[in-house]
Amino acid sequence: MKVLVCGSTGCVGQAVVRALRSRGHEVVEGARSARDGDRSMQVDFMRERTPEAWAARLSARGVDAVVNCVGILMASRTQSFERVHAAGPIELFRGAARAGVRRVVQISALGVGDDADSLAMPYLRSKLLADESLAALPLDWTVLRPALVYGPRSQSAALFATLASLPVISLPGGGTQRLQPIHVFELAEAVARRIEDDTPHREVLELGGADVLSYREMLARYRDALGLGEALWLPLPMLLMKLAGWLAEALPQKVFCRDTMRLLERGSVPARNAAAALLGRAPTAFAQGLAITRPEAMLNLRVELSPPVAALMRASLAFMWLYTALVSALLRDASGVMALLARCGFEGDAGIAALVFSCTLNTALGLMVLMRPSARVYALQSAAIVGYTVTAAVRMPELTIDHCGPLVKNLPMLAAVLTLWLAHRAPKEQGRPFRDERPIMKGLAVRLNPSRTPPA
Incomplete structure (x- = not known):
């Protein structure tokens, strides 16, 4: 099958490209920086393009399916939520319907809905507009709404790894928010399986990993994966963290802002986790996912002393x-x-x-x-x-x-x-039960990253 993957240079897009190619599919990589070629297509949702123009491009390439992985956490002068999340994808989806594309998979976000709180957030509202537009079209479609995504190239994972590596770790609202992170490799595998499924689908699915963790527990797992010792945990009022997010919006970064604090406050746990049904197995434990693809902090604060x-x-x-x-x-x-x-x-x-x-x-x-x-x-x-x-x-x-x-x-x-x-390294906790999940992760690494030798 020939699949156009939009946002192919991002965290999710790159994993989807790798997953599809490892399963024998022909992939056209769509990105802002790409040029039109045999295996690439210039896709910039900030540039208006009519559905007719999209239909012509898709037909000329013989595209059978489209996966939209394009997404931003913060708007900027050069990228707006209205174009990147809504208007641009809607033009593409309508063009796909005109071109007779068999299937479209849209990577949305957990928390998208029609409640007043989500509609007040530009990030979630713009995702909803694209989801609803796709649902109205006469083609097979699936909207995947993943929980917090971690893994290689994830900007949010890099931020959390950095926060976890600090000697004093701030906990917004006490760090009790509930999260269910999913590894980007498993999200990509779910996309590939849905592309290959010949059964007609028109549905919205929520995806999460194996573990429901508090924000504090998640950062502790990151810290363990980085090989760091004890830290001090500092609970802070959510209002103070939102103020910090407002100040951070002026900095050259794309992750930490008031909206990301509001998303954290809402939590990220699927009401009904469809990951096992799509994968054909239980998703992988968070700690084991971090063991396979070790997180990379923006600042390396690890110190080794003899x-x-x-x-x-x-x-x-x-x-x-x-x-x-x-x-x-x-x-x-x-x-x-x-x-x-x-x-x-x-x-x-x-x-x-x-x-x-x-x-x-x-x-x-x-x-x-x-x-x-x-x-x-x-x-x-x-x-x-x-x-x-x-x-x-x-x-x-x-x-x-x-x-x-x-x-x-x-x-x-x-x-x-x-x-x-x-x-400083604290002694490891004694007596903690251990379940060896390396065989699961070996299979995951081989399926989605064939060039990588899985750990023994």
Whole structure:
């Protein structure tokens, strides 16, 4: 069968092209950057093209089926939801009907509907317009509405992997949103099977993976797949995250905005998951999918330290904290610590209280980093270094230009703490049941990526 795949350079489109070709189909790759050729077609939904013109192009190529994988998460000056998601695909679908194309598969989005909330979101509303237009045409059609898609080239997966790799991970609304991610390889396999199915279809199907996870659980799986250790989880109000999304819209990125926060708030779990019916088997577990195609974060924050180097760094930090506490406690007048506290506004009894607190904190930090290092310990050390530095800089600004750099030296010390934090690995949880799903994923890798050797 000859299939036109629109959006062939994107995450879903590229996987669909690979899946169809691995099953013996002839594929015409449609993309904005493509030129018309034997195996490619220039497809730019921002350019108006009549259904008659589309019909002529499809007929001339002998296209039997069309798969539309074109989609954007954020509108821009050069790409609008109205053209990319609605008007452009509608022109194509109508042209396909005129040309006698046998089958059309439209990759839509989970959450598309006629409720007031979804209609208020340009992303979902524009998808709905194309879905409804396709449903009104006299041809075989399937609208697939996948949950969150992850895998190679997924921009959202790269964003989540980046967020998961941070030492402090923010959790919008507490991170309780329910998600059911599906691997792009399995979405592509579902598309290929639907293209090959000779049974007439005119239906909308929702697809999801095997696992329903909270947002926090999903990020934890990403972190495990990246081989990272402990992190601190920071619940944040959803309103604050939407504000951050609004600010991020001014940055050169295409994933994080107010609408993506609203989509996350809605969750992404199919009401009725059709993945197993389309695949002929259960979809793959999320952790195993990440094991086959390891996520790639936009920033590589993974740090590997040999045990002797890590031990030396921890011992050095421990010595610094303990030495400071000991000298301050035993030689408070000779060391000048009371004079420094007085200049910071702590005199008399307040100075003694501040000294006791500082010595206790320094002693605790020294012992913990030496004997029981953890993400919380490194976070507390970082906060203490920043707190001491800022307080001294504000109260004693002359220290900022001291030729010996008493405050500037805190920067490499902070860097050492952060390095140890990023390199820290917590012991693996014991007693967790393990189900070996490698045979399932081996088959998946062979079917959809024949050039890749599956892991043993």
